[in-house]
Amino acid sequence: MSSGVILERRDDGVATITLNRPEVRNAFDEHLIAELTGLFQRLDQDAQVRVVVLAGNGKSFSAGADLNWMRRTASYSKQENLEDALRLARMMRSLDTLSKPTVARVHGAAFGGGVGLIACCDIAIAAESALFSFSEVRLGLLPAAIGPYALAAIGARNARRYFLSGERFCAEEAKQIGLVHEVVAAEELDARVGALLGELLKGGPQAQRACKNFLAEIHGKPLDDGLTHYSSEIIATRRASEEGQEGVNAFLEKRAPNW
Numbered sequence: 001m002s003s004g005v006i007l008e009r010r011d012d013g014v015a016t017i018t019l020n021r022p023e024v025r026n027a028f029d030e031h032l033i034a035e036l037t038g039l040f041q042r043l044d045q046d047a048q049v050r051v052v053v054l055a056g057n058g059k060s061f062s063a064g065a066d067l068n069w070m071r072r073t074a075s076y077s078k079q080e081n082l083e084d085a086l087r088l089a090r091m092m093r094s095l096d097t098l099s100k101p102t103v104a105r106v107h108g109a110a111f112g113g114g115v116g117l118i119a120c121c122d123i124a125i126a127a128e129s130a131l132f133s134f135s136e137v138r139l140g141l142l143p144a145a146i147g148p149y150a151l152a153a154i155g156a157r158n159a160r161r162y163f164l165s166g167e168r169f170c171a172e173e174a175k176q177i178g179l180v181h182e183v184v185a186a187e188e189l190d191a192r193v194g195a196l197l198g199e200l201l202k203g204g205p206q207a208q209r210a211c212k213n214f215l216a217e218i219h220g221k222p223l224d225d226g227l228t229h230y231s232s233e234i235i236a237t238r239r240a241s242e243e244g245q246e247g248v249n250a251f252l253e254k255r256a257p258n259w
Contacts, residue, residue, distance in 0.1 A: 064112025
């Protein structure tokens, strides 16, 4: 069986995962889910990887669920469906919690689970021709596995509209509701992603990991004495760290840091 993904690694620490099922617009099935889960976990543990880019081969980023996979799940028992759904949910979580910066390079269609992948990435750059949809309700389903990540990205009010309607929306609308950060012409997409990668590589890798952990810890918590103490402790730890001292000294000495 051919691989559903292509992994490309650069010497500077950028790893690009390209969904490689263009014949079905990079739709998910159980095999692709397993491949992606394993790949996210391996890259998370790889000290040589600094940034992970997620892209799609062919005309689309990802059109969501594969029709043949959906046909198979229709005959599953409730327990089999639960186990199948858990595998999808764990794949999304492994991307959302990946400790390195993640960037979605979005073009063409991003429907259903494809939108979930975007919401799980730290940064999303879309071509102006891209189309989006939380299409699950059109199939009598709901975006449960991707729901927590989409909700965090677009907020409750927008989720109510787009989860319920299943309507398609354009890249500019995706930007307005917070699903993507930037929209560029299709021919400028690679250049813009490349420029962003250059910015990400300037940051300290341990500091970036700490940033992601910190944001996950403080999300939704009240601004009280406990949070004030926690945030102060975090910055004190970073200041005393080898990387933190190297970064500050490099800035003061007007040189590039050693990462």
